[in-house]
Amino acid sequence: MKGSRFLLPALFKTVVLPPLLTYLILHLATTSSPNALVRIGLYVFSFPISYVLRSQLSSFSSTRQAKKLGAIDIPRVKGRWPLNLDILRDWARSGSEDEVGRMMLLLERQYGKTYNTRVLGEDQIISTDPPVLKHVLIDDFENFVKGQKFKDRAEAFLGDGIFNSDGERWRFHRALLRPFFHPNHVFAQLFTPHIEAFVSSLPTSGEAFDIQARLGSLSLQIAVMWMCGEDLSTVSSNASPEWIAAKEGLGKAMTKGQRVVGRRVKIGTVWPLFELGHDPLAEPMRVIRAFFQPIIDRAMERKRQRQASRESDETKFIDMLVNVTDDRKLVEDQLINVLLAARDTLTSCLTFCVYSLALHPKIAKKLQDEIIKVARQDGAITKEVIRDCKYSRAFINEVLRLFPPVPLNIRRTLRPSLLPTSKGGAPMYMPGNTSIIIATVLLQRDKSVWGEDADVFDPERWMGAGLGQSEREGFISWNIGPRMCLGQPFALTATHAFLVLLARHLRMLESEGAGGAESLVLAHDAQPMDTVMPEAWKTPGGNDGRAREGRDTMWVVADVVLAIKGGLWVRIGPSRE
Numbered sequence: 001m002k003g004s005r006f007l008l009p010a011l012f013k014t015v016v017l018p019p020l021l022t023y024l025i026l027h028l029a030t031t032s033s034p035n036a037l038v039r040i041g042l043y044v045f046s047f048p049i050s051y052v053l054r055s056q057l058s059s060f061s062s063t064r065q066a067k068k069l070g071a072i073d074i075p076r077v078k079g080r081w082p083l084n085l086d087i088l089r090d091w092a093r094s095g096s097e098d099e100v101g102r103m104m105l106l107l108e109r110q111y112g113k114t115y116n117t118r119v120l121g122e123d124q125i126i127s128t129d130p131p132v133l134k135h136v137l138i139d140d141f142e143n144f145v146k147g148q149k150f151k152d153r154a155e156a157f158l159g160d161g162i163f164n165s166d167g168e169r170w171r172f173h174r175a176l177l178r179p180f181f182h183p184n185h186v187f188a189q190l191f192t193p194h195i196e197a198f199v200s201s202l203p204t205s206g207e208a209f210d211i212q213a214r215l216g217s218l219s220l221q222i223a224v225m226w227m228c229g230e231d232l233s234t235v236s237s238n239a240s241p242e243w244i245a246a247k248e249g250l251g252k253a254m255t256k257g258q259r260v261v262g263r264r265v266k267i268g269t270v271w272p273l274f275e276l277g278h279d280p281l282a283e284p285m286r287v288i289r290a291f292f293q294p295i296i297d298r299a300m301e302r303k304r305q306r307q308a309s310r311e312s313d314e315t316k317f318i319d320m321l322v323n324v325t326d327d328r329k330l331v332e333d334q335l336i337n338v339l340l341a342a343r344d345t346l347t348s349c350l351t352f353c354v355y356s357l358a359l360h361p362k363i364a365k366k367l368q369d370e371i372i373k374v375a376r377q378d379g380a381i382t383k384e385v386i387r388d389c390k391y392s393r394a395f396i397n398e399v400l401r402l403f404p405p406v407p408l409n410i411r412r413t414l415r416p417s418l419l420p421t422s423k424g425g426a427p428m429y430m431p432g433n434t435s436i437i438i439a440t441v442l443l444q445r446d447k448s449v450w451g452e453d454a455d456v457f458d459p460e461r462w463m464g465a466g467l468g469q470s471e472r473e474g475f476i477s478w479n480i481g482p483r484m485c486l487g488q489p490f491a492l493t494a495t496h497a498f499l500v501l502l503a504r505h506l507r508m509l510e511s512e513g514a515g516g517a518e519s520l521v522l523a524h525d526a527q528p529m530d531t532v533m534p535e536a537w538k539t540p541g542g543n544d545g546r547a548r549e550g551r552d553t554m555w556v557v558a559d560v561v562l563a564i565k566g567g568l569w570v571r572i573g574p575s576r577e
């Protein structure tokens, strides 16, 4: 069995040993020698007892440590059921990001911005407090890692790549990748042919289409072109049928890989039990490898030619990678990690840009006017043009604030740590080997940080004098600290280029009698039935964290990254709504 290397020790430590010890104690404590039935009963009974005992012991030791260090405990959630099983049930039942967000918001109101859910006696910290996040992501960075547990769950997919490593190994990956995110390697002209082809392929006679799915293919195309110089929209005549099949299946295989890892993280220690007899990563990894292998072969061949001719010029990401290593597995791991980092986050960002344009026609018009004024209808999209499109940048920031592509992030302590609080006073004690979830999406909609209008989509808050200090500290869509997103220039350049080319396209359609900024509308009637947002969420003033108090009209979910359930269905041109 694939995961047995992780499963057996974990099962022994968590499921077998504690109840066994409890059973032995109970057995010794009974005066008469019990019959087989009573023994079985005692063993079954020892499971809940050992969980409760373990939970009490760890609480007690945590509180003692906190006192010793002049700190306090992180507030512990008190559920209605023993071991907070009701909280676990509610997490499991909450099928959408909105519901998880609502649960977190309710807990935050009761326990403050940092609290401990302690499900099944295991510490699980959740925080939206900026000083805590700064402590985790910057001040005590070396102590808050991705951790071995995440590495084990993701290894078969991400191998030894930047996302899956900590410490020295992570530093090595980061230094290796950083030079390729320099502006010399990231500029709009790289993306414009693909985006131009994309916008001109959009239906414009008022028929509904799912733009989220199309943006997924566009982001994949752009990322692969930048990394490997391969254009997924064309196929060379000497490509093998196997490679063509792998190319067609690449997007789905990446999605499947992410889902498997996401599910393992959710299930926790016993994830291999859910994969008995089958390896859900086998097929997606076969497709991903079949896609990258010939590309790596060609890059290795180019390297040999460069060495023979003593030329050092390399312009593609993959050429730079093979220049520093002959380790094919390492090259493949890096390609998969960067593709994972780039594809879904960019898809999410572009999707919520389109959603926000369609939801706010006046803002869409203002954005289009700026773009046509600064970038004109046909000029090159240079660095200067992007710099001068200030309202566009404010628009993108506002999209990333309300709809962060990475809505939750997680870290794990190596050693205990003392967390500061925004209220001041004694620090909070966080034990070693404990996870903390950073709830970016809640922080970026928090009224105490962003003001009473936190739920309102308003790019103006980023214009003029800009943000106050608390807002600056409350914007972490790109992550903060040493592990901040490496691809920010890439994502921003691609998004600006997309907005310019979409605005120009709509302006051109307008001059032909169809289109215009306001002609992009949401097509709620085309949304698949089971993905239509529940009516109850649309109530304005609900103040329960769902659907931005009735401002959202489509169902937002965290499917690894933030997305719209069932796709973003829109129309361009004459509307039937």
Ligand code: HEM
Pocket: 162, 163, 174, 177, 338, 341, 342, 343, 345, 346, 349, 400, 404, 405, 406, 409, 476, 477, 478, 479, 482, 483, 484, 485, 486, 487, 488, 490, 491
């Ligand atoms: C709007 C789009 C994007 C957003 C919001 C975003 C956000 C993030 C966040 C929050 C992290 C930290 C993840 C963690 O701590 O586990 C991250 C890491 C990273 N991102 Fe992005 N990202 C975006 C696009 C991209 C793109 C397009 C690329 C590549 C072309 C990229 C490359 C990376 C890499 C390599 C890392 C790992 C950094 C490290 O661990 O040191 N990202 N990104």
